[in-house]
Amino acid sequence: MPEETPDIARRICLVFVRSLDLNLDPDDQSFPADLTSVAGMDSLAVLEFVAGLEDEFKLQFDPDMFGIEFFSDLNALSGYIAERIQQGR
Amino acid sequence: MHRKVGVSGYEIPGPFPYQQPDSSRPWVTVKDVLWGVYLFAGLCVPGKLLPYLARAVSALDPVARLAAKPLRKEIVKNLSLSFAAAPSSVALENTAGRFISNAIRQKMDDLLLMYDDAKVRCLSFSGREHLDSALSAGKGVMLVSLHWFANRASNRWLASIGYPVMSVRNHEPPDRFMGRVGHRSLQPRYVSLLHRVIRDEVYIQDRECSLKILQRLRKGGIVEIHMDVPYSRHLITRSLLGRPRQIPAGSMHLVKISGCAILPKLALGNADSLEIRIGPPLAVDFALPMEAFCESHLASVMDVLESMAIEYPDQWELLTKL
Numbered sequence: 001m002p003e004e005t006p007d008i009a010r011r012i013c014l015v016f017v018r019s020l021d022l023n024l025d026p027d028d029q030s031f032p033a034d035l036t037s038v039a040g041m042d043s044l045a046v047l048e049f050v051a052g053l054e055d056e057f058k059l060q061f062d063p064d065m066f067g068i069e070f071f072s073d074l075n076a077l078s079g080y081i082a083e084r085i086q087q088g089r
Numbered sequence: 090m091h092r093k094v095g096v097s098g099y100e101i102p103g104p105f106p107y108q109q110p111d112s113s114r115p116w117v118t119v120k121d122v123l124w125g126v127y128l129f130a131g132l133c134v135p136g137k138l139l140p141y142l143a144r145a146v147s148a149l150d151p152v153a154r155l156a157a158k159p160l161r162k163e164i165v166k167n168l169s170l171s172f173a174a175a176p177s178s179v180a181l182e183n184t185a186g187r188f189i190s191n192a193i194r195q196k197m198d199d200l201l202l203m204y205d206d207a208k209v210r211c212l213s214f215s216g217r218e219h220l221d222s223a224l225s226a227g228k229g230v231m232l233v234s235l236h237w238f239a240n241r242a243s244n245r246w247l248a249s250i251g252y253p254v255m256s257v258r259n260h261e262p263p264d265r266f267m268g269r270v271g272h273r274s275l276q277p278r279y280v281s282l283l284h285r286v287i288r289d290e291v292y293i294q295d296r297e298c299s300l301k302i303l304q305r306l307r308k309g310g311i312v313e314i315h316m317d318v319p320y321s322r323h324l325i326t327r328s329l330l331g332r333p334r335q336i337p338a339g340s341m342h343l344v345k346i347s348g349c350a351i352l353p354k355l356a357l358g359n360a361d362s363l364e365i366r367i368g369p370p371l372a373v374d375f376a377l378p379m380e381a382f383c384e385s386h387l388a389s390v391m392d393v394l395e396s397m398a399i400e401y402p403d404q405w406e407l408l409t410k411l
Binding site: 041042043047048050051054060063064066067068071 | 322
């Protein structure tokens with residue numbers, strides 16, 4: 001059964017909180033879709049976030065998707081990962 | 090992405106705002122004046138005449154060596170502190186003299202390399218097989234190097250034979266000799282001039298810097314990282330030529346995430362007589378956790394680069410910044 005997008009979003013938040021070492025609850029329902037509004041990501045932080053996501057979802061992002069806007073948009077990320085999971089990564 | 094600055098013709102790459110100059114600095118320094126003359130020459134001297142200008146400046150080399158006495162002294166002091174078995178004072182003076190010549194030649198090369206049809210003559214390129222083999226794995230190549238005077242010329246030549254190399258640069262490098270006018274007005278234009286020379290680059294001020302590097306590596310491309318500048322949030326202090334130095338460990342994060350090969354690069358000479366040496370790939374243990382990965386691989390990278398700096402100190406631009 002394909003994983004639901006809300007579950008994916010929760011796991012993304014978990015990775016975000018973990019990779020940026022934030023003192024936040026990833027299950028918080030009010031977690032905003034714009035991740036940069038939660039915490040600023042510098043160049044290395046984005047890299048750690050990407051590595052965390054790839055590790056969590058066992059996939060490799062298409063290099064053409066690499067951009068700070070994409071990686072800070074929870075909805076876009078969830079949608080992309082859900083699609084990749086459906087396609088068998 | 091680019092905006093014009095005044096009518097100077099130099100474009101400031103990227104939307105990265107410049108810091109306010111330090112108010113304790115003098116308004117104008119000798120370096121500001123030299124920079125002004127240099128940038129003016131770059132703008133106003135027709136491209137066809139630049140090689141002649143470069144030759145004329147090269148002919149003034151002995152004068153420049155003499156005029157740069159304080160710099161020569163500093164280099165000699167640095168060298169004598171850095172080598173366990175200190176070379177003779179004559180050898181040190183010779184190295185310092187060659188360093189100054191190489192520095193001047195590099196600046197002349199930059200003026201020439203601004204042009205699309207600039208000719209770079211490479212006399213020797215060794216280690217191409219290492220580069221080809223690493224590229225064929227499809228995971229990208231990280232060339233690790235120091236700030237060799239010939240880096241820019243070497244990358245232009247490599248691009249011309251089918252190996253485009255992305256460089257990582259500081260949009261606002263610190264400069265202790267620069268005045269307020271230099272900082273505010275000339276440095277942006279100098280960075281812009283270098284943008285025309287280097288072309289394939291990403292700035293450390295760019296929040297997407299690491300992503301752009303990873304993107305290039307994931308696409309199987311080549312990126313050059315200078316390991317002698319602390320361009321990373323993650324720094325590891327290590328001795329380089331006998332002095333502690335902060336080494337950027339962010340590059341090793343990129344290696345671990347991308348799975349790319351690490352190849353040491355040495356570039357010698359200038360645009361007229363270039364020599365490029367690519368070393369064999371360094372052994373990488375991807376199973377190590379990140380912190381240990383960075384520590385261990387930075388050590389092996391720096392060992393190789395340090396031995397190059399010891400062999401060719403006059404080719405290393407940051408010899409004065411030890």
